[in-house]
Amino acid sequence: MKVVWDSYAGASRYILDLRVVNSTTIAPVVVLLSSQSTQRLLQGLRPGHTYQVTLKVFTFYTVACTDTETTMTVPATSQLTFSKAISSTSIKFEWSSVTGADSYILFMEELFGPQRYNQTFTTLAGQVDGLTPSTTYNCYVLSSNHAGKGAKGRVKTIITLVQPPSGVMLTPTGKSTARLTWSSVDKVLLYQVTVSDVDDPGKAPVITDTPSTSTDISNLEPCSNYTVGVSSLNIFMVPGEPPIKATSSVSLDYSCSSGMVTVSWVSVFGATSYRATAVDGTGSSLNCTSASTSCQITMLTCGEKYRVHVAAISDDCQSVSNTSSFETTEPQVSHTCSSNVIVFSWQPTNNTLYYVATSEDNTGAVTECRTVDSRCFFTNAGCGQFYKYQVLAVSSDCSSDVSRPEFVRTSPCLPTKVRTKAECQSDMLITEWDSAAGALSYTVEAQGNNGENYNCTSSSNSCAVTGVPCGEHLSVWIVASNDNCTTSRVLGEVAETVPCTPTNVSASAECSQSSASVEWRSGRGAVFHIAIAQDASGNSYSCNSVGSSCLIEGLTCGQNYTASVIGTNLKCNSSTSQEAAFMTAPCPPTNIEAHRDCDANHAVIVWQNHQPTGTYTATMEDQSGSQLNCTSSTVRTCKITALPCGRTYTVTVSYNDGHCPSISTPISLDSECERQRIMP
Numbered sequence: 001m002k003v004v005w006d007s008y009a010g011a012s013r014y015i016l017d018l019r020v021v022n023s024t025t026i027a028p029v030v031v032l033l034s035s036q037s038t039q040r041l042l043q044g045l046r047p048g049h050t051y052q053v054t055l056k057v058f059t060f061y062t063v064a065c066t067d068t069e070t071t072m073t074v075p076a077t078s079q080l081t082f083s084k085a086i087s088s089t090s091i092k093f094e095w096s097s098v099t100g101a102d103s104y105i106l107f108m109e110e111l112f113g114p115q116r117y118n119q120t121f122t123t124l125a126g127q128v129d130g131l132t133p134s135t136t137y138n139c140y141v142l143s144s145n146h147a148g149k150g151a152k153g154r155v156k157t158i159i160t161l162v163q164p165p166s167g168v169m170l171t172p173t174g175k176s177t178a179r180l181t182w183s184s185v186d187k188v189l190l191y192q193v194t195v196s197d198v199d200d201p202g203k204a205p206v207i208t209d210t211p212s213t214s215t216d217i218s219n220l221e222p223c224s225n226y227t228v229g230v231s232s233l234n235i236f237m238v239p240g241e242p243p244i245k246a247t248s249s250v251s252l253d254y255s256c257s258s259g260m261v262t263v264s265w266v267s268v269f270g271a272t273s274y275r276a277t278a279v280d281g282t283g284s285s286l287n288c289t290s291a292s293t294s295c296q297i298t299m300l301t302c303g304e305k306y307r308v309h310v311a312a313i314s315d316d317c318q319s320v321s322n323t324s325s326f327e328t329t330e331p332q333v334s335h336t337c338s339s340n341v342i343v344f345s346w347q348p349t350n351n352t353l354y355y356v357a358t359s360e361d362n363t364g365a366v367t368e369c370r371t372v373d374s375r376c377f378f379t380n381a382g383c384g385q386f387y388k389y390q391v392l393a394v395s396s397d398c399s400s401d402v403s404r405p406e407f408v409r410t411s412p413c414l415p416t417k418v419r420t421k422a423e424c425q426s427d428m429l430i431t432e433w434d435s436a437a438g439a440l441s442y443t444v445e446a447q448g449n450n451g452e453n454y455n456c457t458s459s460s461n462s463c464a465v466t467g468v469p470c471g472e473h474l475s476v477w478i479v480a481s482n483d484n485c486t487t488s489r490v491l492g493e494v495a496e497t498v499p500c501t502p503t504n505v506s507a508s509a510e511c512s513q514s515s516a517s518v519e520w521r522s523g524r525g526a527v528f529h530i531a532i533a534q535d536a537s538g539n540s541y542s543c544n545s546v547g548s549s550c551l552i553e554g555l556t557c558g559q560n561y562t563a564s565v566i567g568t569n570l571k572c573n574s575s576t577s578q579e580a581a582f583m584t585a586p587c588p589p590t591n592i593e594a595h596r597d598c599d600a601n602h603a604v605i606v607w608q609n610h611q612p613t614g615t616y617t618a619t620m621e622d623q624s625g626s627q628l629n630c631t632s633s634t635v636r637t638c639k640i641t642a643l644p645c646g647r648t649y650t651v652t653v654s655y656n657d658g659h660c661p662s663i664s665t666p667i668s669l670d671s672e673c674e675r676q677r678i679m680p
Contacts, residue, residue, distance in 0.1 A: 001073060004039040008057045008064065011035045012546050013527055017054040020046065021070065027491050031473050032527060044447040044475025046491065047076035048100015048145060060546065075101040075143035075150040083156050087241050088133035088163035094125045098150065101143035111136040111157065133163040134187040134234060161240040162188055162232035170228055181214040182230050190233040195226055209233065250310050254349060259301070264294040265310045273313045278306040331403045333389055337411040337485035344389045345375035346403065357391040383413035384438025411485035412439035418492030420476045424572035429465040429495050431476060439480035446474040446495060470574070471500040471525025499526035499567040499574040507582040511660035513557035516582055518565065519549040523574055526567030533561045557587040588662040589616065589653040594669040602641040603669060605630065607653045614657040620649040620669065
């Protein structure tokens with residue numbers, strides 16, 4: 001999500017606060033920004049969610065103003081999870097569900113043609129019909145909601161099958177032979193001929209591949225029924241629409257109370273009698289015979305699974321039907337990892353009043369479901385649980401044995417109290433959480449604002465993500481996994497790494513004897529800076545700033561210093577920057593003395609603090625502004641001659657090293673001389 005705002009005059013920094021609307025369990029995303037920022041691209045938001053975006057403007061530590069907008073993120077990317085050409089004109093698809101998607105758009109494009117197809121679905125599966133046979137299509141799916149479309153899913157390339165041949169004709173050529181012919185089909189590598197024995201479904205069909213449009217079939221058994229089909233093989237040796245399969249005509253009516261099953265069938269031309277056989281799981285069999293189209297097999301055991309077939313018998317041969325089966329239950333458990341509902345289902349039995357299904361959790365607690373249907377919905381299935389499911393059938397006379405158990409391990413519980421800290425290290429994040437019931441492992445993913453991803457995996461309740469750069473604000477998620485399920489991603493607190501080190505540090509006293517200006521380029525993630533100046537004796541002086549410069553005061557004149565800068569985000573400090581050297585302005589001359597020599601009519605100026613280089617200038621200025629001066633670069637004294645008498649002078653001594661001047665504290669000198677008294 002990209003957030004843009006107008007610059008606010010006087011802002012020290014901005015804070016973006018993004019919260020999922022109507023949710024108290026999803027942690028907000030908070031990003032701290034510099035005063036120069038007017039936009040930010042935010043990564044790691046939950047797709048398909050409605051967010052309340054709040055911008056806060058800070059003037060130093062006070063909120064100056066706020067502004068709030070509500071917007072929605074587009075759904076995440078949906079991927080094709082299943083695709084199969086089911087005929088020469090149809091392809092079947094399934095795709096993954098994503099949060100916040102209202103619909104899914106399936107796109108199909110001919111690889112070498114102009115045709116384009118797109119269909120919108122609200123379910124997670126669909127079928128596209130009316131396609132061209134033997135044609136290659138590029139297929140992908142887009143998720144969609146009113147905020148827009150998600151990213152394009154991975155493309156899958158699918159080829160429709162070759163259409164089956166037409167004009168198939170079977171002509172008998174003898175007692176055990178026949179000739180099969182058909183029309184040719186374009187783009188066929190081979191034709192596949194399948195001959196299936198309807199009367200013996202356990203017998204493998206005879207499959208023959210041929211490049212021609214006819215074939216001879218031999219070794220056909222008399223008094224037998226066959227299904228013959230022809231399909232087209234493409235260049236990948238995949239057949240098109242399969243031949244028609246034979247269906248069973250046997251029906252069963254089982255009574256648990258009487259231990260009897262009534263077997264019915266459709267009469268077969270030429271059969272004089274029939275024999276129905278029921279075989280249990282151990283291979284033992286029971287049977288009955290009849291000249292009509294039904295008979296009853298007795299002495300069956302309740303709760304046993306039986307396979308039943310019917311043999312049609314004539315004077316010359318017999319044929320066996322497809323096998324049918326019945327049993328008390330055929331339990332199956334269906335569970336979606338993200339759901340708290342477990343569906344327990346089974347095959348129904350005849351003459352059953354109701355079923356009793358039970359669910360037992362880790363602690364041995366049992367939940368019972370009684371139903372006349374063939375399934376039970378066990379709701380409020382807890383996370384991190386291991387359930388056992390069984391069922392029995394109850395009739396008016398008896399109850400079946402309990403079915404074999406089915407087991408389900410539910411999804412782990414969501415990790416809680418997810419917290420991440422940088423521990424003021426520039427390349428590592430430590431994420432901790434409270435252990436989740438049923439979890440065998442955890443995966444932590446951190447994503448920066450520019451889309452960089454960092455992750456780690458752990459079987460404990462902490463994990464270290466390495467390689468994270470300085471000055472980064474990261475969204476952190478965690479998922480818990482077991483052998484069957486992975487939880488949805490849990491968003492933790494925003495992680496903030498140590499600020500980057502300030503660069504381009506420079507310092508200058510600018511001819512000041514007691515202060516220096518330090519400037520730098522702020523490192524990413526820093527909201528506050530500390531500049532430090534240190535002299536040769538190790539004495540330190542500092543100043544603070546939210547900007548990129550500050551003034552260090554209280555320095556000593558004529559001293560060499562080194563300046564460095566540290567950035568901070570008020571939690572962690574950056575490493576110290578490279579040093580910049582500077583020197584304060586020279587100290588002014590001290591201990592100024594001015595002596596008047598009346599006899600010689602000159603003044604001698606004396607001072608201390610002699611520097612090895614540079615020029616000293618002594619200046620005498622009277623009340624009218626007239627000045628007299630002398631200079632010296634080798635000694636700490638100079639002489640001013642031809643002084644007018646009777647004036648008061650202000651005397652100063654200045655020093656100049658060629659860069660910065662300094663001037664002493666002024667003193668006074670009276671040039672009045674006493675006249676010599678003449679004796680009478």
